[in-house]
Amino acid sequence: MTEHFRYAREYMKQPGARYVHCLYCDDIRQEIGGKVTFVGTCSHVPVSSGTDRLSVPKLCIATTFGTPKSDPVKSLQIKIGFNGRGIHALERIDVAETPKDAPDGLLYGTMITLAPFSTREEGTLNAIAVTDREKITGNPLKIVFSKPQRTASPQNKNL
Incomplete structure (x- = not known):
């Protein structure tokens, strides 16, 4: 089971709780008719094959913050962290008064682009929602580097 689904399953055990959900991908495209296309989604672990760094021209993070109607937020800001360090912060998101006919x-959703994204260290990338009373961390994207695989050279025993 991937980290993403493990996170979602743990969240669903807490009905009525606030949450942050992230979708990590190569690109986000606004389509005609209001559709959104996510290109090259990372389900759980991107691997930089055989090198000691990860470098991509663009890394997009679609972030959704959810809260029960009975527990609206007064302020909301989304920050992006890597290994516990803040690397990007959005302006505060406009949080309007809760409409009476709200579900x-x-x-609240936002799309964040890190262009380029490059790192020489393995670690965890995540979004943190900062509200008027708490910080909530979203599902992470773990970045690991694979070791180059050595292939044994064939030996000719007939020589």
Whole structure:
């Protein structure tokens, strides 16, 4: 089971809780008719094959913050962290008064682009929602480097 689904399953055990969900991908495209396309999604672990760094021209993070209608936020800011260090912060998201006809839950979404994204260290990338009373960390993207695989050279025993 991937980290993403493990995170989602743990969250679902806490009905009525605030949460942050992230989708990591290579590109996000706004389509005609209001559709959104996510290109090259990373399900759990991107691997930089055989090198000691990860370097991509663009890394997009679609972030959704959810809260119950009964527990609206007064302020909301999304920050991106890598190994516990802040690497990007968005301006505060406009949080309007909760409409009376709102559904049971309120969702706030944003799309963040890190261009380029490069690192020489393995670690965890995640989004943190900073509200008027708490910080909530979203599902992480773990970055690991694979070791180059050595192939044994064939030996000719007939020589």
